[in-house]
Amino acid sequence: MTQMKSKTTPITSDYIDDPNYEKVHNPIFDSENISSFTLTEITDHKTDSGVLSQDSEFEIEDFAYSDDEFVYDDEENNETYDSMLSQPIKQITKKEMSEGSVPNLNYEVLTTQNIFKNMLSRLDHLQPVFNIPREDILLLMQHYDWNEERLLENWTERMDELLVEIGVSQKTSAVATSLEKKAENPDISGVKTKRGIAFKQSFECIICCEDKDTQTFSLECGHEYCIDCYRHYIENKLHNGNVITCMDCSLALKNIDIDTVMGHDSSKKLMASSIKSFIQKHNKNYKWCPYADCKCIIHLKDTSSLAEYTRLHFSPFVKCDAEHRFCFNCGFETHAPADCNVTNAWVKKAKKESENLNWVMSHTKECPKCGVNIEKDGGCNHMKCSSCKYEFCWICEGDWAPHGKSFYQCTLYTNDEKSKKKESEDLSKIMKKYTFYYRVFNEHEISAKLDWKLGQTIGSKVRALQEKMDVSWIEGQFLTDSIKILNEAVEDLSELLQIKDPEQIMKNKLEFYNKSGYVENRMYALMECGRDLLCKGICKPTD
């Protein structure tokens, strides 16, 4: 396998610009571009459909952004569109539908950089409306939590007050009529101070109370402190996500002021923390991908229909750019066909029972002879396996015969379980049931992990096909497509996928399609059935 990899490096590098390139890395997951899965479409029109779906994404995006808070002006921002193409709004696939995904769930995958970019383009968009510097609009927007409507409303009503309130300008006794005049000459208290850094000899800073030759910083308000104190102050505030003001009044520091004081672009940190707090505040629409170290943010604009879908046991499964799939509602990994309630109940149960399960594990023993699990539910330590009739001692797990009449002599083990017998019988029944399902769950989880590993090898198989059989990469994708379905494995298909010989693989090509089609349909049916059981109330989560 490793040999093949090293040989094919030049070929893969050609595909780096290919939109499907990432599939090589994540062969298990569905591409969002192909919604239906038929043999002809994939083999014959693969390239076409790729292009087509790109177009349609474009349209969806166009539509979706039009009523968003980050509206793009179609003609003006062509280059924004280009950059946004890498973040297509995801469309639901047939598979996701059958899992009980909310149909036509429109969401976008963002990063903090995307959001920041969006914010900046909003500023460009709003600048002509406000006719004040972008930096000032940024302050306003931060204060208004990017709620443009509310800001604009207040802006038209009382723009001067607002500017003072938010710390863009100082209180003026003689109200300046023109905004520009105001920006230039905000200080009327008589003490004219320039915003920025100055150098002062033997300056006494009232914060650190040190008398020294130092750089100082002040805003128009004239509250002047040494640069060290200002740096400490800003450093402390960068992570709060709020607008930083002068230490003594409400005049705000703009990003450029922050960078000037700090000597580097620290305002980025402030923007990042500001975005974080924005997401925190709008956690109904924005969710961080719950996977460790994943920086993706899912933005779901319209959550109004979710409640209705929840009633129908649909779940809003989303997928981030790192291909992590999770439920937007409960934040757990995809849990089809179970809905959020069932999943929650299961997770809670698993948490609660894990202690009990430990108890079971430590209180049951395998028969020393036949290995069957035995729980001692009372009685003495003279055990007789109901399966193989082997007689042994519960304490030492040795043969009973040599124990003779010296009952309870193995250790000083005291047996006080008799009185609790009835109670523990009921308990153990539930426990057994739970343990059984927990084990099933566990086994499936393990086997899913193994399948994932198998999936990892598919990429190299595709490359081997290219190498040895002269099959194009696109054509070789049938392998990738197959593995996607193996996640919910069926043995035949799994066997096919174990084939190592490239020639053999090509020979069995049709077989791949047949089997994977079969598995896929079966899976849909099962998912559908599971959801049905929930809808009809036949299955219910219990404690």
Place this chain on the structure above:
Amino acid sequence: MSRLIKEYKTINAQDDILLFPETADNLNNWTAMITGPPNTPYEGHDFKLYISIPDAYPNSPPMVKFHREAMPHVNVNYETGEICLDILKGEWSPVYNLLYTVQSIERLLSEPNADSPLNLELGILMREGDKTAYDSLVRYYLQRQK
């Protein structure tokens, strides 16, 4: 450090303020005595404040506490003496000093804030707008301590 020394000098120059370091050679722990403001249930009582200065002062606020189980107030945790006041948390600014902090706490006695209760019992009475009950309960607590 020079900041604390300067504050110490300023405070010492005024003789009507009861704010002093616990020991003369250590400016990191202070105590203050505040008197209950007139026309409040705290009138006629004195309260001791314990102030400890973090290393990052004045960039971080001083940590201020009442004596435990001594201050029945909606914004004070009765058991621990912990105070919930904006300037002691996020709203702290390095331009504030110890004197200002103590004065703010004094003001808090006459202007309790029901929105950030640490004493739920009193917080509920206050939310209900039952000032008589609130004041009586405070008086009861204070009386009991004597």
